[in-house]
Amino acid sequence: MADLLGSILSSMEKPPSLGDQETRRKAREQAARLKKLQEQEKQQKVEFRKRMEKEVSDFIQDSGQIKKKFQPVNKIERSILHDVVEVAGLTSFSFGEDDDCRYVMIFKKEFAPSDEELDSYRRGEEWDPQKAEEKRKLKELAQRQEEEAAQQGPVVVSPASDYKDKYSHLIGKGAAKDAAHMLQANKTYGCVPVANKRDTRSIEEAMNEIRAKKRLRQSGEELPPTS
DSSP states (O other): HHHHHHHHHHHHHOOOOOHHHHHHHHHHHHHHHHHHHHHHHHHHHHHHHHHHHHHHHHHHHOTOOSEEEOOOOOOOHHHHHHHHHHHHHHEEEEEEEGGGOEEEEEEEEHHHHHHOHHHHHHTTTTOOHHHHHHHHHHHHHHHHHHHHHHHOSOOOOOOOSSSHHHHHHHHOSSSSHHHHHHHHHHGGOOOOOOOHHHHOOHHHHHHHHHHHHHHHHHHHHHHHOOO
16 A cells, blocks of 8 residues: 555656746746737737728729829738738739838729839839830831831942042043053063963974083083184
C-alpha cells in the first residue's frame, strides 16, 4: 500500500516554482495583447472596407466623375480597395514607385483609360487629353509623310543652273568644247603607234641578226691597230 502511494505521488507534477509562475504570467499577458491587436486590426479592415464601399458608391452615382484618385495606402488596404472596385463593376489600377507612396485610381467601365493614359500615370505625370490628341495627330502626320516619301522613291537633287551657262561670259559657250577637240597627242613626246612597236620578224630571223652582230663585233676587236 505504501509503495503504491509512493508511486502515485512521484508521478504527479511538482508545484511550479516562483520563476515558472512569472514566466507563465508573462506568456498569458503577451497572448492577450496579441489577440487584442489582431481584433483591432480586423476591426480596422472592416471599417476601411465600409468607408471604401461608400466612396465607390458615391463615385458611381456621380455622373460628372469618370475617374477617382485615392490617397496612398498600404498593400493590404489597396487589396481591399481593388476587391471593392471589382465587386462594383469598375476598373482600378495602382500607381507609384515606392510601396508607401502607391495609390489606387478607379475608372468607370465606359471610360476605361487608354494605354497612353496609363503610361502617363506610371511616369508620374498628369494626363492631358488635349495634349495627347495633338501628339497623336503629329504622330499620324509624320507617319503619312514617311509613307509618301517611301512611295515616291529617292529624291534626285538637280543644280539650279549649269556652270557653263553661269560662266559663259568668261570662257565663252564653245571655248571648252573647242579646246577639247584641239587636244592631240604630240608624237615627239613618245606617243608611238602600237603598230610601230610590234616586232614582225620570226624567231629564226631575229637569232640570225643577233649572231651577225656578234661576229661583226668580234672581228672588229681582232683587227690590229693601224699606225
